[in-house]
Amino acid sequence: QVQLVESGGGLVQAGGSLRLSCAASGRTFNTYTMGWFRQAPGKEREFVAAISWIGRITYNADSVSGRFTISRENARNTVYLQMNGLKPEDTAVYYCAAAPPGITSVTLGDKYNYWGQGTQVTVSS
Numbered sequence: 001q002v003q004l005v006e007s008g009g010g011l012v013q014a015g016g017s018l019r020l021s022c023a024a025s026g027r028t029f030n031t032y033t034m035g036w037f038r039q040a041p042g043k044e045r046e047f048v049a050a051i052s053w054i055g056r057i058t059y060n061a062d063s064v065s066g067r068f069t070i071s072r073e074n075a076r077n078t079v080y081l082q083m084n085g086l087k088p089e090d091t092a093v094y095y096c097a098a099a100p101p102g103i104t105s106v107t108l109g110d111k112y113n114y115w116g117q118g119t120q121v122t123v124s125s
Contacts, residue, residue: 001114002024002025002026002032002113003024003114004114004116005024005116006020006021006095006118006119009094009121010121011122011124012122013124014087014088016123017086019083020081020096022034022116024077024078024098030077031100032099033098033103034050034098035106036081036094037109039095040091045095045109046061047108049068049069049070050106054074055071058070063089067085068081069082069084070082079096088123091122092120093121094120095115097114100113
């Protein structure tokens, strides 16, 4: 069982930065692929970024590539999403998710077993 709690969201002006954190409980955290997803009002949930269990492989959606960076500290059971160059279209609720070992497609939310409650990110123009 893994429980996830996100933090770090807020209101920021376009061009600004935020760092989201996701604190995980559970002794098997370091075996899970971790992902960030987001959902804007009236839109479907979309993949943002993911990181392999050991942190050597990262994946980013094209829309955030070059601006967002995912990382993890297994010793702290925490995964981060550093967001730079924020745009109004990045406004959404951001969710942290955990997938068990062996996941075949990190971009599909259905592959993730555990989800956090979400944190709101609002970018003003």
